[in-house]
Amino acid sequence: MPKYYINPTKQTLHGSFSQSLEPVLTIHSGDSVQYKTLDALWGLEAFQPSGERQVSSFRNKNSGHALAGPIKIIGAEPGMTLAITINKLKTGNWGFSFAGGNQAYKEMLGIPKKDNYQLNWHLDRENMIGYSNENHQVDLSPFMGAIGMPPAEDGIHSTVPPRFCGGNIDCKELVEGSILYLPISVSGGLVSVGDGHALQGDGEVSTQAIECPMEIVDLTFTLKEEMRLQMPRAYTPKGWITFGFDESLDDASMIAMNGMLDLMVEEFNMTRMEAYTLASLVVDLRITQVVNRVKGVHALLPHHALRKSEEAGLT
Template sequence: MYVPAPPTGVLWGRLPTRSTPPVAVVDSGAVVTIDTISHEGVLEDQGQDPLGYFTGLGVAPGDVLSDAVEVARRTPHDGPGPHVVTGPIAVRGAEPGHVLAIDVLDLQLRVPYGVVSNRHGKGALPGEYPEAWESRADLRRWFNAGGEISVFTPARPGPGGLVGALPAGQGEVTFPLAPFLGIMGVARDTDALVDSVPPTDAGGNLDINELGVGSRLYLPVRVPGAMAFAGDPHMAQGDGEVALTAMEGSLRATLRLTSIPPGGPAPRAAFAAPFAETPTHWLPIGLSDPDGAEGGGNRTELDLAMKDAVRRAMAFLVQDRGMAEPVAYAYLSAAADFQVSQVVDRTTGVHGLIRKADFGVA
């Protein structure tokens, strides 16, 4: 099934809830191809005019997405977040107590460019940047019309695949593209408005760069049909996402959506909180505030997210791998890595990386 992103098929700044009507209904195990739209170029501080914004940066008019233009014109920005989210998609048979498995089968760039932004009061160093640059005439080229920083980043073929390119002195710096969806989630069991920014126990804006092609994200189902959604497409992101955004750029995602009942083929740890895996690793996911209500990316938030990630990792090793608690704790200290997913979404994220090969899993 193909799910486009017309103005009536997306939400802007908020996430689906139990009362949001689905844009599509699929069977469990269905493969869906979803168009996602980056909020960069659509936002008000960039003129809410993707065509004018990107052509002003040298992009050919034919390389500006018509659905992004229409969303900017016709979709109400009626949530506090910046993100454009496609969905929700109802999955037949998914019920509270199940887990929804989202397999990422393919991610294709819809445009040959992205944007990396830093906005006032946000990022890892709020109050320092971009304020320190405001009087610098030599840096004005990177301030957008709303006074925020937006760094246009072309994508092009490189020696080992697609790369992003940024100016560096008299030359440039390039880095490999590794597309993933910053937002994948299921609806929370509420009728209240759900901000698109903080990730929660229902997924959402997790910003975990390991969730590229070949990964699987498990999410506890909260409402009938699960009501899955996707957005915040990224072309590349470093752990931490320190400026505020990744290299944001629209993607076409092909996903498999599978509802797994209790006792089914999913880690037991996944029935309590988001959990992911790649072909090589299991990823317990820690959040400083799973309810998504507070948070600010400070040291306390990072400590809370780290503790949550370690507890999730412990639960997985004990419940799913049969390890004794002291041995599991020792293994995590000796052999597992914990990475900062992001520190910029109010609710801070840390994810663990547990090698499957250590357990003889190919």
């Protein structure tokens, strides 16, 4: 299958989701695209000790995350599912992380409202280690924070909240080797990608991961015409994942669990009540993020955690 390339240019960069955006590339199901992306804040370089740096002149005051695309997939229609295989991820050699943007959280955590804090990171891609300017050291686990499509409603839509059609999901499990399944919301799909993360914890509690540019984001896009999803799901190195998004963590949890019960019924040919009973034993509910206006929860069913007596399992 052909492979296409998208670099960050005036034509390919945008800071919102909208079905009115013209696609920068049109591909067929099964094709692959390799992206090079800016960090979420449109940076062209690492922060200087002074706190200054150069940002893209293509950013305007209303721009959200720096996204690349959109791309159109021939034959994609609402109701279908788009499978996005994450073939390869390579970060740039620098990143940053910031705390202090959410005043309500700071108050609850006993942090003065005026306090802010930033770490600048050197990213050693060969050894997958990050080194901060304050002598911290962490293991890297890169993923893309934002992969998604615009909703069907007209107008310009923020990049901040995740939606049923993807977007700013910010799930740390979507690493290299994962497959993300998204419900298609508009004709052609119009997929955009951005917000590279070198490392993030579940919750993304300070509002940021290690935000970084990405040198390589290699994705394959495949239409699944018979798969009908209401919410995203993913097949990852750790297991199957289903997602829930809502302003309420309780409701987001039940949306994620609803998707997991659907998956277990499909994959194991069991009743919904049977799946519900077993989910309490083998499924983990995790807080994806609490900072994107709409909160995220993902349900994780680890590989081989549940087996039929004849050793049947997910494939």
